[in-house]
Amino acid sequence: MRTSIATVCLSGSLEEKMYACAKAGFDGIEIFEQDLLVSQMSPEEVKALAARLGLSLDLFQPFRDFEGVDEATLSANLRRAEAKFKLMARLGMDLILLCSSVATANINDDEVFVRQIRQLAELAAKYRIRIAYEALAWGKFVNTYQHSWKIVQQVDRENVGICIDSFHILSRGDDPAQIAQIPGEKIFFVQLADAPVLSMDVLSWSRHYRAFPGQGGFALEQFLGYLADSGYAGIISLEIFNDVFRQSNVQRTAVDALRSLLWLQSQTAALRAAQGKNSALNLRSLPGGQQALGFDFTEIRTEDPEPVARLLTQLGFTFRGQHRRKPVQLFSSQDARIVLNSQRSAGVNAEVSGFGVRVPSADQATARAQELLAPRVPRLHLNNEEDLPGFSAPDDTEVFFSAVDGAWDQEFGGDNLDPEPGVEGAVTGIDHINLAQPWQSFDESVLFYTSVLNLKALPGTEVPSPMGLVRSQVLTTADSEVRLALNIVPAGLASLLDRQHEYPEHIAVKTENIIALARRAVQAGMEFLHIPANYYEDLAARFDLDPQLLAELQELNLLYDRDERGEFLHFYTQRVGNMFIEVVERRNSYDGYGAPNAPIRLAAQFERNRWSSH
Amino acid sequence: MRTSIATVCLSGSLEEKMYACAKAGFDGIEIFEQDLLVSQMSPEEVKALAARLGLSLDLFQPFRDFEGVDEATLSANLRRAEAKFKLMARLGMDLILLCSSVATANINDDEVFVRQIRQLAELAAKYRIRIAYEALAWGKFVNTYQHSWKIVQQVDRENVGICIDSFHILSRGDDPAQIAQIPGEKIFFVQLADAPVLSMDVLSWSRHYRAFPGQGGFALEQFLGYLADSGYAGIISLEIFNDVFRQSNVQRTAVDALRSLLWLQSQTAALRAAQGKNSALNLRSLPGGQQALGFDFTEIRTEDPEPVARLLTQLGFTFRGQHRRKPVQLFSSQDARIVLNSQRSAGVNAEVSGFGVRVPSADQATARAQELLAPRVPRLHLNNEEDLPGFSAPDDTEVFFSAVDGAWDQEFGGDNLDPEPGVEGAVTGIDHINLAQPWQSFDESVLFYTSVLNLKALPGTEVPSPMGLVRSQVLTTADSEVRLALNIVPAGLASLLDRQHEYPEHIAVKTENIIALARRAVQAGMEFLHIPANYYEDLAARFDLDPQLLAELQELNLLYDRDERGEFLHFYTQRVGNMFIEVVERRNSYDGYGAPNAPIRLAAQFERNRWSSH
Numbered sequence A, B: 001m002r003t004s005i006a007t008v009c010l011s012g013s014l015e016e017k018m019y020a021c022a023k024a025g026f027d028g029i030e031i032f033e034q035d036l037l038v039s040q041m042s043p044e045e046v047k048a049l050a051a052r053l054g055l056s057l058d059l060f061q062p063f064r065d066f067e068g069v070d071e072a073t074l075s076a077n078l079r080r081a082e083a084k085f086k087l088m089a090r091l092g093m094d095l096i097l098l099c100s101s102v103a104t105a106n107i108n109d110d111e112v113f114v115r116q117i118r119q120l121a122e123l124a125a126k127y128r129i130r131i132a133y134e135a136l137a138w139g140k141f142v143n144t145y146q147h148s149w150k151i152v153q154q155v156d157r158e159n160v161g162i163c164i165d166s167f168h169i170l171s172r173g174d175d176p177a178q179i180a181q182i183p184g185e186k187i188f189f190v191q192l193a194d195a196p197v198l199s200m201d202v203l204s205w206s207r208h209y210r211a212f213p214g215q216g217g218f219a220l221e222q223f224l225g226y227l228a229d230s231g232y233a234g235i236i237s238l239e240i241f242n243d244v245f246r247q248s249n250v251q252r253t254a255v256d257a258l259r260s261l262l263w264l265q266s267q268t269a270a271l272r273a274a275q276g277k278n279s280a281l282n283l284r285s286l287p288g289g290q291q292a293l294g295f296d297f298t299e300i301r302t303e304d305p306e307p308v309a310r311l312l313t314q315l316g317f318t319f320r321g322q323h324r325r326k327p328v329q330l331f332s333s334q335d336a337r338i339v340l341n342s343q344r345s346a347g348v349n350a351e352v353s354g355f356g357v358r359v360p361s362a363d364q365a366t367a368r369a370q371e372l373l374a375p376r377v378p379r380l381h382l383n384n385e386e387d388l389p390g391f392s393a394p395d396d397t398e399v400f401f402s403a404v405d406g407a408w409d410q411e412f413g414g415d416n417l418d419p420e421p422g423v424e425g426a427v428t429g430i431d432h433i434n435l436a437q438p439w440q441s442f443d444e445s446v447l448f449y450t451s452v453l454n455l456k457a458l459p460g461t462e463v464p465s466p467m468g469l470v471r472s473q474v475l476t477t478a479d480s481e482v483r484l485a486l487n488i489v490p491a492g493l494a495s496l497l498d499r500q501h502e503y504p505e506h507i508a509v510k511t512e513n514i515i516a517l518a519r520r521a522v523q524a525g526m527e528f529l530h531i532p533a534n535y536y537e538d539l540a541a542r543f544d545l546d547p548q549l550l551a552e553l554q555e556l557n558l559l560y561d562r563d564e565r566g567e568f569l570h571f572y573t574q575r576v577g578n579m580f581i582e583v584v585e586r587r588n589s590y591d592g593y594g595a596p597n598a599p600i601r602l603a604a605q606f607e608r609n610r611w612s613s614h
Helices: A014-024 A033-037 A043-053 A071-091 A110-126 A145-155 A166-170 A176-181 A202-209 A220-230 A250-275 A306-314 A362-371 A439-452 A491-495 A514-523 A533-542 A547-556 A595-612 B014-024 B033-037 B043-053 B071-091 B110-126 B145-155 B166-170 B176-181 B202-208 B220-230 B250-275 B306-314 B362-371 B439-452 B491-495 B514-523 B533-542 B547-556 B595-612
Strands: A002-006 A028-032 A056-063 A095-099 A130-134 A160-165 A187-192 A235-238 A294-301 A318-322 A328-333 A336-341 A351-358 A390-392 A398-402 A427-437 A461-463 A470-476 A483-488 A505-511 A559-563 A566-572 A579-588 B002-006 B028-032 B056-063 B095-099 B130-134 B160-165 B187-192 B235-238 B294-301 B318-322 B328-333 B336-341 B351-358 B390-392 B398-402 B427-437 B461-463 B470-476 B483-488 B505-511 B559-563 B566-572 B579-588
Touching (some): A002 A056, A002 A250, A014 A028, A028 A033, A028 A235, A160 A166, A187 A220, A235 A250, A294 A398, A336 A505, A439 A483, A514 A566, A514 A579, A533 B033, A533 B071, A559 A595, B002 B250, B014 B028, B014 B043, B028 B235, B033 B056, B056 B071, B056 B235, B110 B130, B166 B220, B306 B328, B427 B439, B427 B579, B439 B470, B461 B595, B514 B547
Parallel strands (some): A002 A235, A187 A235, A294 A336, A505 A579, B056 B095, B351 B398
Antiparallel strands (some): A294 A351, A328 A336, A461 A470, B294 B351, B427 B505, B470 B483
């Protein structure tokens, strides 16, 4: 499948956009007219640069407000069009996007649209230019693809076809199924955009909140399937207006964009294979998406491992040894393996820097990650050390694959590797990992983890805090064995003076008896994050709790939640550097994260920072 | 009028919020329950702190999902309510907000609502607590104030009244006029919120985008008028859920909030005086809002005045002298006076630091600014120097008032003050000033300038740039003699590496012959911002321009716009430090700012930065 992207998706100058698209691996680009207009490059230079970079110039866009006008306006419009056709000739381009009229049209008559578009087609033919007619969702008279297709049929000219844009169709809630009935050769261009499910006016939604496929809520696999059914064999392009992408690093956004098309092709190919259908679109498949089986380990980078080591020991973790070659220590408690890494850690005061997941085939997971343009983590593996393939996520977290848990633990050798005796209330494994995201890379991270790790994104939530609303998004495997929570840091934090403004990340470990564990930790000298008395009074008002349990919760600073599936008890350690540990006990089938308690935690950490930062 | 504010509007801990509200000058606060829940302060401490700060605790809120439920749920709800009543007793509070049911109600029957609320009222009476019943715009069964008022009437209990919230009424497009018919003593509480005109689902709109009065599009003067007509004499409170306020400096937001109520009272009082109506609300008036008559001067702060002085000289400005006591220089050209100030300028490379406006009475303008809590600029005035009263805007721009243009210019003394000879294409005055705004203080700035300077906000626009969308808002006097443009800087700029990321501010000066002016400036060695050739080709396609004019525009790097009222020609100087100068010529009655050209300028500046920053 040939891939393309509209230059309006990206930040920077036209030149920078072109370099970024070529480097990411796009086959071509759409020239968004304004990007050319503001460019110091002449059309001839743009043509030459595209040729050198190996980018095709697929679509010149948009040409607006042409049809449905009086004769005087029509003449002016034809004059305007001819200037653009001449410009396209200099660019070496042959396809222009004609959007259905919005502003100046005042004649609502299909016959007039057909006659005027025919005049445009005849003029275009002189310049060997083809026209792709698109129904904008907010078009004044033409706003559905069925209507634009009807007009294209009536225009009945070889150089006039339809442009299909997923946003303009799905944002209105229109059924895309009839796309399959349009002859593929009359579909001149296809633009894809995803979007989060919002209910706002379609124009604002379109202009600010579109997203790359896989970052929103549209069923684009199905949509692309209908295009394949039509026999369409052309270019699939991205046209995404997004306030964040427009101010983010152009190279990263271009990679994110192409990743979304690779992922979408593969998802669509799988769907069609299941339906026993072929397609002229030549959809590229990725190496199989395996379900991750569980966390292998979590890694903490820190210049001084002692404070984290103390925390882990208080929680019952055992020191398993020092790596035979590197300044790396291993602690574990049953299936929870935590690695403290002091390589390249100058000035780093404890952060969650990576994690490993167990997968059926590490080679296959690696091949998939590479095809999804994930950047490889460069690590040396000497003297038979385990070669764990690793990749950098957009938030700089390092993700490793292995087929066997702790396959690498012999590198920490020695007697300490014997299994520990069973203890009531031991940590038994890692429940989830909570990673802070800069707002610029949130959507990129969601797509990275869902595509590379094959996770599913649950609906997002928002948590109030003294520093603003924290947006939170959980990604999990179907069986919940691997759970990630991505949190967006409120950007205004930096303006709150005298505050440590990084949002801390955390590792949540699980136990089957949190009360026993908490008591032992207290005896070992651990101080928990202090939970206010007001919280327990409210708990008593909300739930009919056993008074002894309530007293125990308050005594131990434990938090509590309950739903129809079960109960959830958890507590937080004090912060060390930029991270902390959460301990959770899930009773029965509770599957959440204690969301009602998150504001309590955030406020307590905020208070704590205030008093400790002076 | 007694003023109050809900703690949920502000960032920080409950304690910080209380200090900020007291310092700003609020009479009381609403306790948003979650803020208490997450607080380490006991209810008794909150009560004592409020007493010490002189804040009344006006409303405990919200109590949700009470009525319209089955008997078992009702018992649980009454138990939950009693716990809150006991808590309120400890806080010394007597008024609770009851929101109409959203989630758990499953009986749609007014008689059931009435019976159940009566039960709540009887329980509340034991604790001497009053209930204010509010219809949420998204209430499941009760979602209009007419409906909640009907229920309150049927409940018919002394301790049950209605809560009126402007957002829940105006966001639905409901007519607030019938509020005037409700007996004032049965309105137990009033919450005001403004909101920008957006069309999105009401819940998202409410939770993220509310704004303080004067920052949105609701007609709140009229709304408050209906309340006054009802005989209401109680508290007017602010309940604003806004993503930005929640992560901004708490003290500044509290001042901004109170300013909005002071402004709204005064606007409402003026409206009612015009209608010949009194009110029990005791609305406070501000000293008269005068129309600013024009710009007196603009001030540029810079460590090294030479580069700016060179720019001004090239544009035909004359050096008028050095201030007799301070490192301040005056340049002028007819009514355009520009002051270069090197006081407190270490490291400052040219920024627009302030401006003066001429007003009928500087004393009255000063009194108004002070009552609107504008912070005074501390300036010394020795030996009969003109005492220009000045105030700091939220964006740190200093705003000065004077009754006479250049009343202070004798301080720059000497022969240079003679009027210059008339020159064809001289700069004749200041057209507008363009100020960059951090996104955290944009709404605050809009309210500050509209209320303190009595300007009107025009509809906002968005301008695409290589660094993201720039949001722009013009504020003007009715006669356009004073025009400000506020621009929000895209926050992601900092992430674009190797870029100078401040958004430059500018002063636009006007002339009656821009072509003559530009030619002289070029002869004087000025380099303009270079406008790409592609722009002029597009101009030719869009407008039927005289070829000689087009050639002249391109030769001189002039930009052009036209609308039904007239024409606009303008150019930009190169940037000096963090500012530049724009020169504009308005032909006939053109009243805009050349908005279609703004992207050209931003892209050209972006290119320029790239090549000059290496």
